[in-house]
Amino acid sequence: MAALLDIRDLRVTMPGLGRPILDGVRLSVADGEAVALVGESGSGKSVTARSALGLFPSTASVTGSVLVGGTEIVGATASAVRGVRTSVASMIFQDPRAGVNPVRRVGDFLTEPLRRIRGFGKREADARALELLDAVGLHDPGHVLRCFPHELSGGMLQRVMIAYALTADPRLLLCDEPTTALDVTTQAEIMAILGRLRRGRGLGMLLITHDLDLAAAVCDRVYVMYAGRIMEYAPAAALVAHPRHPYTAGLLGSAPPLSGEPRRLTPIPGSPLSLAHGVDGCPFAARCTFAEPGVCDVTVPALQKYGDSETACLRAGQILEAR
Numbered sequence: 187m188a189a190l191l192d193i194r195d196l197r198v199t200m201p202g203l204g205r206p207i208l209d210g211v212r213l214s215v216a217d218g219e220a221v222a223l224v225g226e227s228g229s230g231k232s233v234t235a236r237s238a239l240g241l242f243p244s245t246a247s248v249t250g251s252v253l254v255g256g257t258e259i260v261g262a263t264a265s266a267v268r269g270v271r272t273s274v275a276s277m278i279f280q281d282p283r284a285g286v287n288p289v290r291r292v293g294d295f296l297t298e299p300l301r302r303i304r305g306f307g308k309r310e311a312d313a314r315a316l317e318l319l320d321a322v323g324l325h326d327p328g329h330v331l332r333c334f335p336h337e338l339s340g341g342m343l344q345r346v347m348i349a350y351a352l353t354a355d356p357r358l359l360l361c362d363e364p365t366t367a368l369d370v371t372t373q374a375e376i377m378a379i380l381g382r383l384r385r386g387r388g389l390g391m392l393l394i395t396h397d398l399d400l401a402a403a404v405c406d407r408v409y410v411m412y413a414g415r416i417m418e419y420a421p422a423a424a425l426v427a428h429p430r431h432p433y434t435a436g437l438l439g440s441a442p443p444l445s446g447e448p449r450r451l452t453p454i455p456g457s458p459l460s461l462a463h464g465v466d467g468c469p470f471a472a473r474c475t476f477a478e479p480g481v482c483d484v485t486v487p488a489l490q491k492y493g494d495s496e497t498a499c500l501r502a503g504q505i506l507e508a509r
C-alpha cells in the first residue's frame with residue numbers, strides 16, 4: 187500500500203543559488219504514523235513540508251515526486267492540489283497569529299471553510315466549529331467562537347489553528363514547529379492535544395522541530411536533514427540511543443536532554459552551509475570531526491541501509507566500529 191505521504195527524489199532548485207534547496211529528498215509518512223523532521227535552521231524542513239501542499243517557492247524548478255494520499259503534487263493542476271489541501275493534508279504553522287485575520291471573529295474563521303469547501307449549512311457549520319474547539323481542549327467554545335484573535339492567548343490561538351486544520355477532516359497533519367512560539371507549559375499542552383487527536387483520528391503526522399528529544403518522545407520515526415538532504419532516518423528510540431550519522435550525534439550532543447541524567451553539551455563546530463555555496467562531497471564534511479580529507483569532501487554519500495534505518499555517511503561503518 188502506498189504511504190500517505192511519499193516524497194521521492196525531490197529536488198528544488200532556484201536560479202542564482204550555489205546548491206539546491208532540496209537535493210534528492212526521500213521521506214514517507216504512513217497512515218496513522220508520527221514522523222519527525224529535524225535539523226538546524228535553513229536545512230529545508232519547511233520547504234519539504236510545504237511541498238505536500240504544492241507550496242513551492244515561486245521561481246523554483248522542482249523535480250521528483252510528492253504523492254499525498256496517492257495524488258501527485260509535482261506538476262499537478264491547481265484543482266488537484268486544491269483537492270489535496272481541502273481533503274487530505276492540513277498544515278499547522280509556528281506562529282498562530284500570522285495565520286489569522288485580526289478583524290475576523292474565530293467563529294467566522296472556522297465556519298468559512300466548512301461552508302465554502304465542505305458545503306455545510308450555517309447551523310451545521312456552527313455546530314462543527316463548536317465540536318472542533320472542544321476537541322482541541324478549549325473551555326467554553328461558544329465564547330471563543332465570538333472572540334477576535336487578539337482576545338486569545340498564543341496557546342488558545344494555536345488550538346484554534348489546530349481546529350482550523352481539522353475543518354478539512356485531513357488524514358495528514360503537517361506541523362511546522364507548532365510550539366516554538368509558545369511557553370514551555372503551553373508547548374506540552376499543545377503536543378498532548380496533537381498526540382490525542384492523532385491517535386483518536388488515526389492521523390498521519392509530520393512534525394518539524396529543532397528538538398530531537400521531543401521528536402523522539404512523540405514520533406515513531408525521525409528524519410534528520412542537513413543542507414537540503416536527508417542525512418539519516420531511523421525508528422525514534424534507535425536514533426537517539428545509537429545515532430549513526432555524526433550530524434545526528436552532534437545535534438543530540440548540543441541540546442540538553444528532555445529527561446534523565448544531565449549531560450555535558452558540545453556544540454557542533456562551524457555554522458550551517460549557506461545556499462550561496464556549492465558543495466562537492468558531503469555537505470556536513472567541513473563541520474564533521476570524523477571527515478576524511480580527500481574522501482568526504484569529494485564524494486556525495488548516498489543513504490545506506492542499516493536494518494530499519496538509513497544513514498548517508500561514507501564513514502558510518504568505521505565510526506560504529508570505533509565506538
Ligand SMILES: Nc1ncnc2c1ncn2[C@@H]1O[C@H](COP(=O)(O)OP(=O)(O)OP(=O)(O)O)[C@@H](O)[C@H]1O
Binds near residue numbers: 225229232
Ligand atoms: N521562497 C523562497 N525563496 C528563496 N529561498 C527560499 C525560499 N523558501 C526557502 N528558501 C531557502 O531555502 C532554505 C531552506 O528553507 P526552510 O524554510 O525549509 O528551512 P528550515 O529548515 O525550515 O529552517 P527553520 O528551522 O529556520 O525554519 C533556506 O536557506 C531558505 O532561505
Ligand SMILES: [Mg+2]
Binds near residue numbers: 232233362
Ligand atoms: Mg522552517
